[in-house]
């Protein structure tokens with residue numbers, strides 16, 4: 001009899017579904033699952049917190065279109081992973097979480113780390129189940145993989161009771177399931193296509209918005225053709241950046257507010273009209289704007305604003321349909337619309353240029369980003385999180401390639417950076433493409449998953465972390481003010497809730513594990529530390545860039561304007 005364990009069945013089923021990566025933290029009862037995964041040829045990356053492991057696994061799903069696994073232990077292990085599942089689900093990224101759970105014969109007895117895990121995951125996933133027997137494991141794994149990538153992508157959960165992990169059955173009794181193919185591609189209704197093209201041809205001020213759905217759909221070729229054939233200006237959402245290069249002549253990101261407000265017809269390619277796009281509502285949009293909406297999720301169509309043309313289907317396929325119908329129509333480049341957008345872009349570019357060239361110390365955000373952007377290679381993957389660090393970084397750091405920006409996303413999650421960077425670097429290591437991963441973090445954002453620096457050092461992932469350190473959340477205080485506050489009494493009653501330890505030496509977190517740490521105060525130090533880090537392809541580095549703790553103050557006072565503040569484009 002050819003016997004097989006539950007752990008082996010999971011690992012082999014994952015491998016046969018083309019799952020290549022697993023991130024997690026082992027312990028009872030799932031150590032054997034991780035070992036079986038490695039034996040089956042799946043790469044296993046041990047992380048330091050399940051949340052970060054789940055962020056990493058979900059980034060693999062976004063970057064490759066095939067889900068990775070986040071493997072966690074029972075109870076608290078699984079609960080830590082929920083943050084990552086929620087983030088993946090909100091972002092519409094595929095990921096499979098596999099959680100060990102207590103032995104079946106101990107259920108309801110107060111077993112070690114007992115928790116209703118299948119139930120708990122339901123709110124954070126598209127599919128949550130426990131195989132009813134070892135024989136069913138391959139079928140459930142296939143369903144979890146398929147559910148994560150078919151329809152709107154998202155998170156799925158598989159529960160494995162502890163006693164199932166090492167139990168054995170005869171291989172002949174297992175129902176094996178073949179590899180689930182890539183999702184079927186559907187096209188939009190041809191009448192809706194005709195309507196869309198009619199709207200476009202009549203538009204005075206057309207605009208194309210490119211979202212991260214277009215990036216996930218790998219529709220860059222089709223979207224480029226649509227932009228270049230029609231000559232319509234486009235605006236990327238934060239993670240839609242790079243589907244077409246940020247320096248493309250039709251990119252009007254520098255005139256974002258005006259473009260959104262004055263557009264009369266908007267082609268929405270894989271972006272939701274949620275907070276990131278101000279819901280599509282006035283006063284940020286015209287009340288008369290006509291939306292041509294492309295999405296593969298039927299329920300998303302007409303959300304917040306009734307779509308004038310609802311194109312249900314895959315972005316690549318639907319854009320090809322649009323191109324076939326629009327033929328050689330072209331929006332004139334000498335139109336009033338282009339003139340007004342160009343005028344605004346020139347004015348805005350001048351404002352950020354003058355901020356970037358300020359030479360006073362401590363540096364401001366714009367100066368730091370200006371010099372970082374001058375040195376970064378065009379093909380690097382930019383991971384970004386924080387408040388102003390992410391907001392200002394998004395406008396100052398250009399993306400030239402699709403799926404080369406990962407940030408706090410739809411859910412505005414802080415702590416995603418290190419996990420995303422690890423996933424991107426592990427992929428780079430496999431693909432040997434020599435693209436660098438640069439993880440630009442606010443000092444507060446870095447704190448959430450900072451211990452993943454050890455993971456980076458352990459696997460020798462040459463990630464460059466740049467901590468833009470303003471001593472706090474939104475803003476902080478300088479060391480002198482901090483000392484004065486300490487003299488005034490109990491800091492729990494005095495220290496502003498936004499403050500963190502002034503000039504904290506985060507670079508030492510990196511050097512503690514064998515990576516290179518740099519404390520940076522000046523432009524010269526910034527440039528030389530970044531250049532050295534780019535030259536070092538063997539180990540990670542961390543640049544702790546001390547900027548003006550009050551550089552942010554103006555925005556802080558306006559913090560109630562959350563959408564301009566917290567990552568909206």
Ligand code: ADP
Pocket residue numbers: 090091092152153210211212213214216217237238239240269270271272273274276294295296297300313314315316409410
């Ligand atoms: P952004 O944050 O860039 O605005 P969102 O995550 O809000 O982007 O929106 C992405 C949208 O893209 C989702 O509504 C999702 O259903 C859709 N989507 C994902 N993949 C595809 C695809 N292949 N074809 C069409 N729509 C897609």
Ligand code: MG
Pocket residue numbers: 442443444468469470471472473474475
């Ligand atoms: Mg900060």
